[in-house]
Amino acid sequence: MTSESASRSHEAQGGGPASADQQPDWPDPVRLREVTDRLAQAAPLVFTAECDALRSRLAAVAKGEALLLQGGDCAETFAGATEESVDGKLRTLLQMAVVLTHGASMPVVKVGRMAGQFAKPRSQPFERRGDTTLPVYRGDAVNGPAFTLRERTPDPDRLLHMYETSATTLNLVRALTAGGFADLARVHEWNRAFVAASPGGRRYERLADEIERALAFLRACGGRAGGLTTAEFFVSHEGLLLDYERALTRTDPATGRTYATSGHLLWIGERTRRPDGPHVEYFSGISNPIAIKLGPGATADTVLRYVDLLDPDREPGRLTFVVRMGAERVRDLLPLLVEKVASEEAPVCWVSDPMHGNTFVTESGHKTRHFDAVADELRGFVEVHRALGTHPGGVHLELTGDDVTECLGGSSAVARETLPQRYTTACDPRLNHSQALDLAFLLAEWYRNR
Numbered sequence: 001m002t003s004e005s006a007s008r009s010h011e012a013q014g015g016g017p018a019s020a021d022q023q024p025d026w027p028d029p030v031r032l033r034e035v036t037d038r039l040a041q042a043a044p045l046v047f048t049a050e051c052d053a054l055r056s057r058l059a060a061v062a063k064g065e066a067l068l069l070q071g072g073d074c075a076e077t078f079a080g081a082t083e084e085s086v087d088g089k090l091r092t093l094l095q096m097a098v099v100l101t102h103g104a105s106m107p108v109v110k111v112g113r114m115a116g117q118f119a120k121p122r123s124q125p126f127e128r129r130g131d132t133t134l135p136v137y138r139g140d141a142v143n144g145p146a147f148t149l150r151e152r153t154p155d156p157d158r159l160l161h162m163y164e165t166s167a168t169t170l171n172l173v174r175a176l177t178a179g180g181f182a183d184l185a186r187v188h189e190w191n192r193a194f195v196a197a198s199p200g201g202r203r204y205e206r207l208a209d210e211i212e213r214a215l216a217f218l219r220a221c222g223g224r225a226g227g228l229t230t231a232e233f234f235v236s237h238e239g240l241l242l243d244y245e246r247a248l249t250r251t252d253p254a255t256g257r258t259y260a261t262s263g264h265l266l267w268i269g270e271r272t273r274r275p276d277g278p279h280v281e282y283f284s285g286i287s288n289p290i291a292i293k294l295g296p297g298a299t300a301d302t303v304l305r306y307v308d309l310l311d312p313d314r315e316p317g318r319l320t321f322v323v324r325m326g327a328e329r330v331r332d333l334l335p336l337l338v339e340k341v342a343s344e345e346a347p348v349c350w351v352s353d354p355m356h357g358n359t360f361v362t363e364s365g366h367k368t369r370h371f372d373a374v375a376d377e378l379r380g381f382v383e384v385h386r387a388l389g390t391h392p393g394g395v396h397l398e399l400t401g402d403d404v405t406e407c408l409g410g411s412s413a414v415a416r417e418t419l420p421q422r423y424t425t426a427c428d429p430r431l432n433h434s435q436a437l438d439l440a441f442l443l444a445e446w447y448r449n450r
């Protein structure tokens with residue numbers, strides 16, 4: 001069964017607000033309480049002013065004046081919080097952002113699926129191998145991936161580890177984006193190297209040349225200071241584990257506003273977006289910018305309900321809809337949702353997640369996605385908005401800076417036989433560095449030719 005076929009429509013579901021979907025079955029509630037009490041005393045990972053800054057950047061996306069680029073691992077791991085790995089993801093996102101900024105002639109709001117993306121909703125609660133059945137791996141925040149009872153038993157102490165690893169990652173992100181790492185000229189040099197080295201990358205030479213000329217022009221104007229050497233970068237994750245999120249929720253005494261302080265932007269996943277469920281209720285009480293994934297089962301009524309429940313003041317930048325319908329369905333299903341929201345004049349951002357509706361499992365047992373399906377869903381998303389005169393506000397991707405072989409195709413031409421070579425994801429297949437750049441160059445062309 002594919003993960004898509006196992007995901008189900010919330011519109012058809014029962015369940016009350018008390019029963020949160022996709023929560024671990026913690027075996028030791030006393031220890032869970034000790035852990036959440038400790039987290040409730042811990043320093044915030046992000047600050048309210050930063051969350052407000054992101055909301056105002058996203059307001060520009062909602063108005064059609066900027067793009068959102070959000071990406072990172074499907075599931076971060078504790079062991080993966082290394083300088084090399086964070087550096088690779090950041091580098092990839094910065095390279096993509098330069099290409100998109102040029103293609104769309106708009107600012108790009110950069111948000112990592114980083115520093116908190118440790119918990120996963122799953123299609124099945126258990127995994128069976130031979131005669132043994134164990135709880136499914138739900139991300140390093142909950143249990144371990146190894147197929148043993150000890151590893152798969154949810155351990156609340158992992159929430160402390162999640163907090164610490166998020167802090168370490170954020171420290172790296174802050175240091176790298178504040179220093180010379182994010183220098184525009186340097187990021188462009190990396191793009192040049194990509195275009196030169198990748199066989200398929202040659203077709204992007206013209207765009208790279210144009211960026212080079214634009215940079216030379218800026219330099220000639222004396223523009224080296226400020227925005228060209230540093231990057232504004234935010235972090236996000238799925239707000240899945242309500243025990244963790246509630247423990248890190250703080251009220252700003254100056255404004256009386258309440259924020260999740262575990263990340264700048266949190267989103268509600270496709271599997272936990274019941275309008276009367278506890279995730280929607282928790283999100284209605286925080287002031288961060290927030291997002292909701294919309295799968296093929298999302299109805300216009302439900303989407304309008306989200307607007308009323310989560311953005312009653314119609315604040316631009318507060319609410320982002322992340323569409324993940326699948327390449328085959330996005331052109332049919334999305335127009336009605338966009339039209340209804342537009343008719344209510346709700347100032348939301350529309351973003352495409354072209355990954356989660358295009359997942360399938362190969363004969364070899366690898367969960368994968370084909371680059372062409374990913375690109376096709378993204379293109380369909382852009383076409384729908386173009387036809388309606390609304391703004392295709394950006395993209396939400398699972399990617400890594402590493403040269404993994406998890407998704408098929410792209411200019412590096414990953415084939416089915418190649419998948420096992422460097423398949424290292426802890427959950428879903430990610431675009432590798434060159435596939436991510438391929439997608440950025442394609443998207444930049446579509447924006448430029450609008």
Ligand SMILES: O=C[C@H](O)[C@H](O)COP(=O)(O)O
Binds near residue numbers: 121
């Ligand atoms: O990103 C998440 C996956 O799509 C989700 O966790 C479901 O994956 P599964 O079908 O392997 O459980």
Ligand SMILES: C=C(OP(=O)(O)O)C(=O)O
Binds near residue numbers: 293
């Ligand atoms: C689980 C995820 O997505 P969705 O909720 O859209 O299935 C995810 O983003 O990893």
Ligand SMILES: [Mn+2]
Binds near residue numbers: 356427
């Ligand atoms: Mn995923």
